[in-house]
Amino acid sequence: MPNHEASFSLQKVSELLRREGLRMTKKREGILRALFEAKGPMTLQEIQSAAGQQSAATPDYATVFRTVLLMEKLRLVHKVNLQRSRSHYELSDPHKHYDHLVCRDCGDVVLIDIPCPIGDSEKLIARQYGFRDLSHSLEFFGVCSSCSK
Ligand SMILES: [Zn+2]
Ligand SMILES: [Zn+2]
Numbered sequence: 001m002p003n004h005e006a007s008f009s010l011q012k013v014s015e016l017l018r019r020e021g022l023r024m025t026k027k028r029e030g031i032l033r034a035l036f037e038a039k040g041p042m043t044l045q046e047i048q049s050a051a052g053q054q055s056a057a058t059p060d061y062a063t064v065f066r067t068v069l070l071m072e073k074l075r076l077v078h079k080v081n082l083q084r085s086r087s088h089y090e091l092s093d094p095h096k097h098y099d100h101l102v103c104r105d106c107g108d109v110v111l112i113d114i115p116c117p118i119g120d121s122e123k124l125i126a127r128q129y130g131f132r133d134l135s136h137s138l139e140f141f142g143v144c145s146s147c148s149k
Helices: 010-019 024-036 044-055 061-073 119-127
Strands: 077-082 088-091 099-103 110-112 140-144
Touching: 010 024, 010 061, 024 044, 024 061, 024 088, 044 061, 061 077
Parallel strands: 099 140
Antiparallel strands: 077 088, 099 110
16 A cells, blocks of 8 residues: 555544544554555454554454544545445545455455546536535456456
């Protein structure tokens, strides 16, 4: 994963959470580190165990749940629809764009880094329907190259 810009650093995100009244404990910091070092969207359970590896103390599930949901509300994290029973989350840097390619066989998730295929349509939709501040999440499902060998 490419480095996050200074504008969206671990420090910046903890500062925003602190401003919302969240105490920055070691365990919460572990949750943030886990999200920043994620290779792809993670379930709350995966965030919990990765956070444990980050901070030596595993946060309880309720702490992960509350922290991630508050981050989602603040738009620091978003949910990715992988068509699986559990929700997957990833960081949401406002300067970046997140569309995904998902392998139906191995479940691999790739962040697409070509210009957004529907960027122009989004502007058109906003104009046409009088909406502002639009966002979207686009997931393409297919079979990856190693699975199709
Ligand atoms: Zn695959
Ligand atoms: Zn897009």
